[in-house]
Amino acid sequence: MSGYSRDEMMTVAAARMLWDDCVTFVGIGLPSAACNLARLTHAPGLVLIYESGTINTRPTVLPLSIGDGELAETAACVVPLPEIFSDYLQAGRVDVGFLGAAQIDRHGNLNSTVIGPYSRPRTRLPGAGGATEIAAHAKQVFIVMKASPRSFVAALDFRTSGGHFAGRAASGARGGGPSVVVTDVGILKPQAASGELALAVLYPGIPVEEARAAVGWPLALRPEIEVIAPPTAAELEALRALEARTAAAHRQPVRLPT
Amino acid sequence: MTDFLPLSGAIAKHVADGASIALEGFTHLIPFAAGHELIRQRRRELHLIRMTPDLIYDQLIGMGAARRLTFSWGGNPGVGSLHRLRDAVEHGWPRPLELDEHSHAGMAAAYRAGAAQLPFGVLRGYIGTDLPAENTRIQSVNCPYTGEQLATVPAINPDVTILHAQRADRRGNVAIEGIVGAQREAGLAAKLLMVTVEEIVDELPPAMNSVLLPHFVVGCVSHCPGGAWPSYAQGRYARDNDFYQRWDEIARDRARFSAWMARHVLGTTDHRGFLDSLRPVVA
Numbered sequence: 001m002s003g004y005s006r007d008e009m010m011t012v013a014a015a016r017m018l019w020d021d022c023v024t025f026v027g028i029g030l031p032s033a034a035c036n037l038a039r040l041t042h043a044p045g046l047v048l049i050y051e052s053g054t055i056n057t058r059p060t061v062l063p064l065s066i067g068d069g070e071l072a073e074t075a076a077c078v079v080p081l082p083e084i085f086s087d088y089l090q091a092g093r094v095d096v097g098f099l100g101a102a103q104i105d106r107h108g109n110l111n112s113t114v115i116g117p118y119s120r121p122r123t124r125l126p127g128a129g130g131a132t133e134i135a136a137h138a139k140q141v142f143i144v145m146k147a148s149p150r151s152f153v154a155a156l157d158f159r160t161s162g163g164h165f166a167g168r169a170a171s172g173a174r175g176g177g178p179s180v181v182v183t184d185v186g187i188l189k190p191q192a193a194s195g196e197l198a199l200a201v202l203y204p205g206i207p208v209e210e211a212r213a214a215v216g217w218p219l220a221l222r223p224e225i226e227v228i229a230p231p232t233a234a235e236l237e238a239l240r241a242l243e244a245r246t247a248a249a250h251r252q253p254v255r256l257p258t
Numbered sequence: 259m260t261d262f263l264p265l266s267g268a269i270a271k272h273v274a275d276g277a278s279i280a281l282e283g284f285t286h287l288i289p290f291a292a293g294h295e296l297i298r299q300r301r302r303e304l305h306l307i308r309m310t311p312d313l314i315y316d317q318l319i320g321m322g323a324a325r326r327l328t329f330s331w332g333g334n335p336g337v338g339s340l341h342r343l344r345d346a347v348e349h350g351w352p353r354p355l356e357l358d359e360h361s362h363a364g365m366a367a368a369y370r371a372g373a374a375q376l377p378f379g380v381l382r383g384y385i386g387t388d389l390p391a392e393n394t395r396i397q398s399v400n401c402p403y404t405g406e407q408l409a410t411v412p413a414i415n416p417d418v419t420i421l422h423a424q425r426a427d428r429r430g431n432v433a434i435e436g437i438v439g440a441q442r443e444a445g446l447a448a449k450l451l452m453v454t455v456e457e458i459v460d461e462l463p464p465a466m467n468s469v470l471l472p473h474f475v476v477g478c479v480s481h482c483p484g485g486a487w488p489s490y491a492q493g494r495y496a497r498d499n500d501f502y503q504r505w506d507e508i509a510r511d512r513a514r515f516s517a518w519m520a521r522h523v524l525g526t527t528d529h530r531g532f533l534d535s536l537r538p539v540v541a
Binding site: 028052054065066071073080082085090109113119124126130131132133137160161162163168171250254255256258 | 284285286309310329330331332333335336339340343344347348359360361362363366367369370381382383384385386387388389392406407408436437438439440441442443469483484487490491492494495496497498499500501502533536537
């Protein structure tokens, strides 16, 4: 299969790692596309939880915001937000939590708070939201970020969410931390002993050098680097149809209330 | 007894300069009309509390109404930055803003504690993060039974919580449908709860297991159709995603922001006027 974008490869790669009946805690953007693609293809029993309180939602189009009406209307139930965080996430009932950030370091720690010092930031970012506790308590964390030396950095400006940081085992975190970092060139996975991220998977046609150049620290390599299969025709068709439905739905003009 | 007042009268009566106020609603049912009325009445020195400041706090902050912000995620959902919030934090414009920053789980626990009238909330949270180093209100406690160290956050008890809901009845019972966020907890945590509603009905049907704020916790109800726009009211009108995208352009520039606020908020007398000012002119 030729003629696919890197975004599509990234989305498909993330979707393939999800399994039927997996309970996922989903964010907006590419993670939401990946989870819904998995649900529409190989994992029809995938359970989507959005932090707005919608459980087992089955949207026909991708939401623009985490609290779109579509998510509530197609959910098995809608619960108050404190319940999602305490009784589902903290209680250890989420298999996979998705995270992205402005910065990631070699141990999968994430920054979505500030660039520059906290008290006088050069760039104030949105902040933690659900990320800190997703990083701690989801059984696994899938990080999804485009690779560039600006975002894959040697040292974070601020640690919003913990990856494989020193002392994690005794920290009270219930989950295992990041198990994969899905980028637009390949997939990084933590080394068993150190928790340091290493290149484990490359997308077709992308050389190792490109992956190393996209990361702001000397990137470790797994002894055997797998080259993942390109998106299948069925995967691309399902993803493009989902995105076309989404675009059409979001083009509908909204009438101001009277 | 629940008061029934027009929104302008409710704000004038219940929200003082310097008050701590929570306008809750997670993406859904955000009380925009009430926020605009705070701006029209030139409230100052407010302590704003909201998990997701959203466009309404971007507007209040940009108009200089806020001294302090308690929050857990300060972006424009699905779009990007809140430029007025960023300008206040990065450049102190139009005035510096104190931050009391949390995670969603932490703020949810703080609202729950507030609703239960407990002094603090407890959670297995703030693990592996720098947040407690920057916010000394995030502390910890050792469990008396297991010895485990758990994070604590002081209860949030706003002077006034303002919510938007679909319906109230004439006694002041308030019914909410759809995504409820932390509305119930924020409402019960408040010293005074004000609610704007799409519709006031003679009687609400029995609401087994659904979200209802009973009249004896509701201080004041104002009839305000469309009061959540550009967020939405499930079953009434949809979220105006296009406006959220346009806001990125409006708010990016100080002068453009100020002109927009002058025309559509300060230049109108109420929420109906605000909505009418945004309707395309029909020839």
